[in-house]
């Protein structure tokens with residue numbers, strides 16, 4: 397895999413899986429645009445610069461469409477092309493349906509789905525002009541299962557599976573491959589509360605055939621495959637990266 401002469405934009409790059417993707421794509425030669433609402437994204441960029449990666453960090457609140465529009469105006473003015481878009485940013489609020497407000501539901505949909513739609517729409521407009529590209533979205537086990545105490549999150553990740561297929565259908569002929577990964581239980585800040593819950597943590601671990609939680613790097617490797625030309629005839633798929641949980 398080689399990303400020399402490729403530019404990749406990664407959202408949610410300040411933390412967790414997005415950060416691991418930035419490191420792996422950077423090591424493989426990509427020029428990077430790292431996007432997050434957290435200023436920690438600047439530290440990630442500094443680390444990568446020390447490893448001679450060409451990288452820029454941008455603060456952007458992906459729940460705000462104006463921020464997204466400005467981001468892409470800037471990107472188009474300063475970069476010749478964007479070859480890869482990784483939509484990794486996402487949120488979860490675990491709570492029963494009875495305690496889930498319309499505000500919570502809309503906020504989750506706004507970041508987990510609407511921003512992916514808006515970011516991807518900008519990306520395909522640019523990629524179409526430059527001969528193609530790759531978009532990698534983030535589903536979840538809850539793209540396939542309903543889950544418990546995560547109605548907004550599972551609704552958003554179900555939508556991501558369909559959004560991925562819709563974009564894939566319309567843009568395959570433009571040499572743009574659109575796929576999603578569906579991570580299982582990955583050790584990131586998103587699961588700090590789950591890991592800290594002694595009972596739930598054991599229950600989760602017992603469900604994983606691989607007998608370990610995933611790491612951000614486990615997911616990043618599959619994202620790199622989907623971002624590379626090794627996957628040029630793969631589009632419209634949702635690939636579980638879950639240590640075998642869905643196959644149980």
Ligand SMILES: NC(=O)c1ccc[n+]([C@@H]2O[C@H](COP(=O)([O-])OP(=O)(O)OC[C@H]3O[C@@H](n4cnc5c(N)ncnc54)[C@H](O)[C@@H]3O)[C@@H](O)[C@H]2O)c1
Pocket residue numbers: 407408409410411412413414431432433434456457458459483484485486487507534535536537578579580581582583584585586587
């Ligand atoms: N960790 C898991 O077990 C797991 C499982 C399935 C799916 N996923 C998905 O993987 C993706 C990455 O998750 P993670 O575990 O790395 O989470 P994380 O919480 O470690 O990182 C998410 C990043 O998204 C950023 N972000 C959140 N809202 C934003 C906004 N409005 N604007 C800009 N940036 C924003 C955060 O600042 C953070 O840096 C998410 O889409 C998540 O739903 C994770």
